[in-house]
Amino acid sequence: MENFIVRIINIKKLKTIGFIESVKNNEIFFLVIEDLNLLDGLTIWTIIEILDYSTKNGKSKKYEIECNAKILKYFGEYLDKLNFTEITNSKISSSSAESGSASIMLDYFSKKISLTQSPQLYKQIMVGVFDKIYEIGKVYRGDKSNTNKHLVEFTGLDVEIANVTSVDELIEIETGLLRYIVENLNSYSPSFKIITYSEALSLFEKLTSKKQNNINSEIELTIGNHFLKNEIEFIFIKNYPDSERAFYTNGIENFDLLYNGVEITSGSIRINKYTELINNVESLNLNKEELQFYLDQFKFDMPVHGGFGIVLERFIKQNMNIQDISDCAIIPKTSNFIKY
Numbered sequence: 001m002e003n004f005i006v007r008i009i010n011i012k013k014l015k016t017i018g019f020i021e022s023v024k025n026n027e028i029f030f031l032v033i034e035d036l037n038l039l040d041g042l043t044i045w046t047i048i049e050i051l052d053y054s055t056k057n058g059k060s061k062k063y064e065i066e067c068n069a070k071i072l073k074y075f076g077e078y079l080d081k082l083n084f085t086e087i088t089n090s091k092i093s094s095s096s097a098e099s100g101s102a103s104i105m106l107d108y109f110s111k112k113i114s115l116t117q118s119p120q121l122y123k124q125i126m127v128g129v130f131d132k133i134y135e136i137g138k139v140y141r142g143d144k145s146n147t148n149k150h151l152v153e154f155t156g157l158d159v160e161i162a163n164v165t166s167v168d169e170l171i172e173i174e175t176g177l178l179r180y181i182v183e184n185l186n187s188y189s190p191s192f193k194i195i196t197y198s199e200a201l202s203l204f205e206k207l208t209s210k211k212q213n214n215i216n217s218e219i220e221l222t223i224g225n226h227f228l229k230n231e232i233e234f235i236f237i238k239n240y241p242d243s244e245r246a247f248y249t250n251g252i253e254n255f256d257l258l259y260n261g262v263e264i265t266s267g268s269i270r271i272n273k274y275t276e277l278i279n280n281v282e283s284l285n286l287n288k289e290e291l292q293f294y295l296d297q298f299k300f301d302m303p304v305h306g307g308f309g310i311v312l313e314r315f316i317k318q319n320m321n322i323q324d325i326s327d328c329a330i331i332p333k334t335s336n337f338i339k340y
Contacts, residue, residue: 064327064328072312075177091140092116093113094114103140118156121248123158124160124297128162131161136158138155139155147217148326154311156311156312157312158310159174164304174308178192191234192234193234193236197252204222224258238255239253247286250269254268260318261318266308266309267306
């Protein structure tokens with residue numbers, strides 16, 4: 001049986017829900033319980049610090065939070081050495097960056113806006129100014145995906161680079177970045193493999209005798225487990241059909257990255273021509289008016305560029321072999337669970 005040790009303040013509030021009878025109001029009290037649901041009556045401000053929260057892999061919640069901090073440190077450290085500029089962007093928007101994902105809509109002074117699904121549009125605009133940029137920030141998706149790898153709110157580690165012309169250049173940059181993170185976090189150098197979309201489908205058919213036309217989670221996990229037998233953790237799958245990518249993607253110059261069988265990254269070379277973007281927006285029936293602020297930037301010779309985004313919590317999940325991504329967020333937000 002798992003026990004949870006939490007540090008409690010506001011003992012007066014604690015007494016009202018029957019945990020303890022004889023303590024002074026301003027004491028700090030350490031409480032051992034068997035079920036965190038017993039704390040439903042308390043606010044996040046009452047539960048000040050989770051000291052230990054045992055997970056199925058034997059690691060504590062505190063240890064996971066420490067890993068979170070180290071990954072962010074190594075991410076920025078590596079890119080700073082390469083003269084990247086860190087930026088921050090707004091998390092509310094009148095438009096959606098990811099045409100394949102549902103937005104979380106809000107009322108905003110009598111108008112409808114959305115929480116940003118990605119800093120994608122903003123970072124593409126900024127790469128025209130700084131050439132090499134990165135951002136660490138929250139990302140919001142409204143998909144009702146109740147799986148062990150989906151969160152409504154997660155931390156995005158985003159990179160965008162000017163003057164890259166092929167997906168292989170992006171893969172080389174991310175390989176160096178992830179190698180640096182893992183070497184510092186886990187004290188060993190990880191292995192990487194690159195295959196194409198069609199090769200991934202062929203390999204899945206060879207391994208399972210099942211034919212598929214599109215890559216899905218089953219294929220990702222099967223391929224990941226196959227290469228793990230040879231101690232290859234990171235698998236880049238490149239050249240997805242452009243029909244499976246967002247409107248700003250330049251054809252098949254794109255990739256996903258699997259980490260132990262779970263996608264943690266998507267990346268691509270972006271379209272940098274105004275007319276091509278307009279054609280894609282119109283053919284996909286996207287709201288041109290909402291995207292006009294973004295489209296206008298491409299009237300003025302935006303450089304060839306590309307980038308990628310990493311889901312921090314998925315990286316932690318796969319790195320620490322944690323079953324549920326909710327255990328990888330300090331205060332998890334899922335499509336069926338938002339408590340605080």
